[in-house]
Amino acid sequence: PILVIVIGIGVLMSFILVGITLLMLSIPTLIVWNMQSMYVYVEEGTGYFEALGRGWKYTFNKYWHVVGSTMIVFLIVMVASSIFNIVPAIIMVASVFTSGGQAAPTVMTPTMMAFYIVGMIFSYMANNIIYLHQGLIYYSAEENTANYQAFSDIDKIGNDEE
Numbered sequence: 001p002i003l004v005i006v007i008g009i010g011v012l013m014s015f016i017l018v019g020i021t022l023l024m025l026s027i028p029t030l031i032v033w034n035m036q037s038m039y040v041y042v043e044e045g046t047g048y049f050e051a052l053g054r055g056w057k058y059t060f061n062k063y064w065h066v067v068g069s070t071m072i073v074f075l076i077v078m079v080a081s082s083i084f085n086i087v088p089a090i091i092m093v094a095s096v097f098t099s100g101g102q103a104a105p106t107v108m109t110p111t112m113m114a115f116y117i118v119g120m121i122f123s124y125m126a127n128n129i130i131y132l133h134q135g136l137i138y139y140s141a142e143e144n145t146a147n148y149q150a151f152s153d154i155d156k157i158g159n160d161e162e
Contacts, residue, residue: 003030028070033059035134036141043138058141066137073133077126084119088112 006026013019037055040046046054059066091112 006030028067028074029059032066032070036138039135039138058138061141073130077130081119081123081126084115084122087115
């Protein structure tokens with residue numbers, strides 16, 4: 001419900017150009033919050049509202065780093081995925097130009113079908129990159145809060161002495 005309300009307000013405000021910035025910040029923020037809450041819920045077995053609270057904390061702990069990197073990863077994934085969808089569109093437009101401008105019924109050629117299948121497979125794998133990115137954010141936030149590295153460094157004191 002929060003996602004629908006914030007995006008609705010952003011869409012309504014985009015007519016006065018303020019909403020575009022609101023959408024560019026709110027959508028990645030809500031996606032990161034959702035993903036971090038999911039990681040807390042699954043990994044730690046906490047309750048739903050506690051997971052939302054911890055996800056909120058992880059999202060806003062280093063807000064610009066987390067949301068900025070998420071926006072960059074989304075941009076890379078979307079641009080790479082759209083390449084496979086642009087090629088069939090170019091093939092269709094080229095077929096209209098080469099047919100003398102007559103709008104013939106479009107037939108899905110084997111080349112276009114191959115591009116769509118490869119595009120779907122690539123999009124699936126690229127979306128897994130987004131999940132991996134969110135996992136890295138979760139585990140780095142966990143490491144920062146629990147100071148695992150500091151504890152392991154403290155445990156090594158005295159081991160190098162001879």
